[in-house]
Amino acid sequence: MSDVSVDRIAGAAPRLPLRGGTVGAFKLGRLIPWLVLVIALGTWWFTGDTPEDILTYQEDIVYLGGQHIVLVAYAGGLALVTGIPAGIILSRPVFRRAAELVLQVFNLGSTIPTLAIIALCMTVLGIGTMPAVFGLWMATLLPIVRNTYAGLRNVPKMLIEAAQGMGMTPRQIFWRVEFPNALFVIFGGIRTALSICVGTAPLAFLIGAGGLGELIFTGIALDELPMLLAGIIPTALLAVLTDFVVGLLQYWLVPKGINPLR
Amino acid sequence: MIRLENLTKVFGMPGSGITAVDRVSFDLPAGEICVLLGPSGCGKTTTMKMINRLIEPTSGKIFIDGKDVTHIDPIQLRRSIGYVIQQIGLFPNKTVADNICVVPDLLGWDRRKSRARAAELLEMVGLQPDLFMKRYPKELSGGQQQRVGVLRALAADPPVMLMDEPFGAIDPINREVIQDEFLRMQKTLRKTVIFVSHDLDEAVKMADKIAIFRAGRLEQFASPEHLLSNPATPFIDTFLGSDRSLKLLRLVQVADAMLTAAIVRPGDPVARARELMHNNGQPAIVMLNGEGRPSGIVAASRINGQESAGRGSTAEGRCREVAEPVRVTVPVKADLRSAVALMFTHDMPVIPCVDEDGKLQGVLTYRSIVKSLANSKIAA
Numbered sequence: 198m199s200d201v202s203v204d205r206i207a208g209a210a211p212r213l214p215l216r217g218g219t220v221g222a223f224k225l226g227r228l229i230p231w232l233v234l235v236i237a238l239g240t241w242w243f244t245g246d247t248p249e250d251i252l253t254y255q256e257d258i259v260y261l262g263g264q265h266i267v268l269v270a271y272a273g274g275l276a277l278v279t280g281i282p283a284g285i286i287l288s289r290p291v292f293r294r295a296a297e298l299v300l301q302v303f304n305l306g307s308t309i310p311t312l313a314i315i316a317l318c319m320t321v322l323g324i325g326t327m328p329a330v331f332g333l334w335m336a337t338l339l340p341i342v343r344n345t346y347a348g349l350r351n352v353p354k355m356l357i358e359a360a361q362g363m364g365m366t367p368r369q370i371f372w373r374v375e376f377p378n379a380l381f382v383i384f385g386g387i388r389t390a391l392s393i394c395v396g397t398a399p400l401a402f403l404i405g406a407g408g409l410g411e412l413i414f415t416g417i418a419l420d421e422l423p424m425l426l427a428g429i430i431p432t433a434l435l436a437v438l439t440d441f442v443v444g445l446l447q448y449w450l451v452p453k454g455i456n457p458l459r
Numbered sequence: 460m461i462r463l464e465n466l467t468k469v470f471g472m473p474g475s476g477i478t479a480v481d482r483v484s485f486d487l488p489a490g491e492i493c494v495l496l497g498p499s500g501c502g503k504t505t506t507m508k509m510i511n512r513l514i515e516p517t518s519g520k521i522f523i524d525g526k527d528v529t530h531i532d533p534i535q536l537r538r539s540i541g542y543v544i545q546q547i548g549l550f551p552n553k554t555v556a557d558n559i560c561v562v563p564d565l566l567g568w569d570r571r572k573s574r575a576r577a578a579e580l581l582e583m584v585g586l587q588p589d590l591f592m593k594r595y596p597k598e599l600s601g602g603q604q605q606r607v608g609v610l611r612a613l614a615a616d617p618p619v620m621l622m623d624e625p626f627g628a629i630d631p632i633n634r635e636v637i638q639d640e641f642l643r644m645q646k647t648l649r650k651t652v653i654f655v656s657h658d659l660d661e662a663v664k665m666a667d668k669i670a671i672f673r674a675g676r677l678e679q680f681a682s683p684e685h686l687l688s689n690p691a692t693p694f695i696d697t698f699l700g701s702d703r704s705l706k707l708l709r710l711v712q713v714a715d716a717m718l719t720a721a722i723v724r725p726g727d728p729v730a731r732a733r734e735l736m737h738n739n740g741q742p743a744i745v746m747l748n749g750e751g752r753p754s755g756i757v758a759a760s761r762i763n764g765q766e767s768a769g770r771g772s773t774a775e776g777r778c779r780e781v782a783e784p785v786r787v788t789v790p791v792k793a794d795l796r797s798a799v800a801l802m803f804t805h806d807m808p809v810i811p812c813v814d815e816d817g818k819l820q821g822v823l824t825y826r827s828i829v830k831s832l833a834n835s836k837i838a839a
Contacts, residue, residue, distance in 0.1 A: 356550060359547075360550075363565070363611075364537030369565070377552040454550075454552050
């Protein structure tokens with residue numbers, strides 16, 4: 198799972214030509230949960246395990262799935278309420294010089310495997326939900342900050358100049374011009390980030406925060422394929438569902454004039 | 460209306476910085492278009508941006524309607540001045556209607572009033588409101604975007620407009636159309652306009668006053684006629700180019716340069732035509748039909764040629780027998796430049812000038828054109 202999420206960070210394409218390139222890269226990233234799902238279903242088909250074998254874990258799936266969702270909701274929510282403001286602040290002219298440096302540090306941070314981050318969190322913060330949420334938050338934060346920053350920086354200068362010349366205050370320029378025009382790219386970051394978050398959350402089991410990782414890692418340890426699949430398939434489904442929901446929000450919330458999807 | 464007094468802008472440290480605008484002063488009366496003209500980097504855009512305080516002057520003063528702009532809150536000031544930039548800068552996230560209504564919305568106009576205003580403006584430039592109000596900028600052609608860009612500046616009906624190469628990013632044919640459109644609107648709107656351009660032809664066409672800049676200094680501030688006929692410095696002379704008298708042609712109407720036509724009727728003897736040519740020194744005489752429209756040209760070369768060919772006594776012939784057909788006429792409202800172009804392309808030493816009904820009003824000859832150019836020099 199952690200390999201998958203590293204791939205997806207690479208696919209997030211931070212250097213943004215506003216339209217085509219980004220969309221293409223995100224499409225690639227979006228395929229991955231589907232691929233996992235297809236492979237998992239394929240394995241299931243070939244090994245001849247019946248749905249009943251998997252459904253014996255139904256209670257576990259529901260309980261651990263709930264934990265999984267809670268973990269993702271906390272970490273993702275935290276990443277949203279911190280990442281977007283951070284990206285906005287970095288994109289302000291005052292911080293323009295510091296911004297590149299900060300983003301480089303973020304980039305370096307993203308090369309640390311998520312498993313290592315989770316382990317570090319455990320050594321510092323102990324075990325349980327809180328350190329797991331903290332680790333997931335760190336893994337989720339980067340695409341949101343980066344896309345918010347890049348989206349805002351890529352708003353054409355002439356729009357800001359026109360807005361200034363017509364007498365908008367800096368606040369009005371931000372809310373009426375910059376933010377709406379960056380929204381599509383920001384949403385792209387959120388989509389990637391939340392998919393990563395769902396895909397990384399199984400690692401939380403390793404530091405005692407539960408989640409669908411419990412079925413996956415135990416399944417591996419016991420060489421129990423149905424148990425493994427009972428963890429993998431819901432995880433992949435969750436990732437696909439998250440992406441779908443955020444995609445819908447992106448479709449409807451980004452103004453029509455700048456939404457390549459509409 | 461707009462008065463600049465020793466306006467100066469130094470970028471960087473005073474003393475060691477780059478002087479972008481150097482002690483520029485001029486006074487533009489209300490309702491006139493002033494084109495700031497000059498090579499790139501000459502300070503024309505900087506000068507314009509100081510007027511709505513996008514750039515703060517280092518020293519000097521700007522008065523709009525007698526009020527010092529530094530005493531007006533920049534946000535309020537900018538909302539009271541129309542602003543058009545070269546790249547148009549329509550907001551892609553807003554519809555055409557919302558784009559046009561940006562300033563009215565900032566000023567807190569009633570929504571119904573502002574949208575009605577947008578519809579009225581769209582109508583003015585021939586864009587159907589019900590078709591275009593709800594469109595997004597990306598769904599418009601370049602020319603349509605440019606028009607909406609100008610309408611957006613006009614929306615709150617500001618008395619003053621700043622336009623930074625507003626028609627620069629558009630093909631020459633559409634540019635002419637939009638320029639004409641703007642001039643037509645300007646006739647009724649009477650805005651006071653500061654218009655930045657590097658295109659001399661555009662300047663001559665649009666301007667009531669041209670301000671020529673060079674390295675931050677104002678070289679000359681004058682009407683286009685005056686500028687073309689009396690360039691103040693050798694730099695301006697070079698900048699205007701060796702064909703500046705041709706540019707001047709554009710500013711003179713045919714009606715002001717044409718001569719009273721001497722005419723013949725189809726039944727008149729050729730001798731009469733020759734006599735008229737001899738008397739007023741014209742190389743050809745226009746032949747009129749019964750309705751007062753030109754029906755032929757009796758050219759001196761033709762009559763003389765026939766005589767030397769020994770075809771007998773053409774002096775006794777009738778004009779209709781020697782007249783050539785009228786290849787082209789020019790409307791009296793056209794400018795001299797198009798008249799000259801017609802004279803060259805159709806090889807006509809005399810061109811009949813007609814009114815809207817096609818009735819003859821006068822004639823243009825090469826000599827009359829030269830004379831009217833000389834006159835406009837004296838007048839300027």
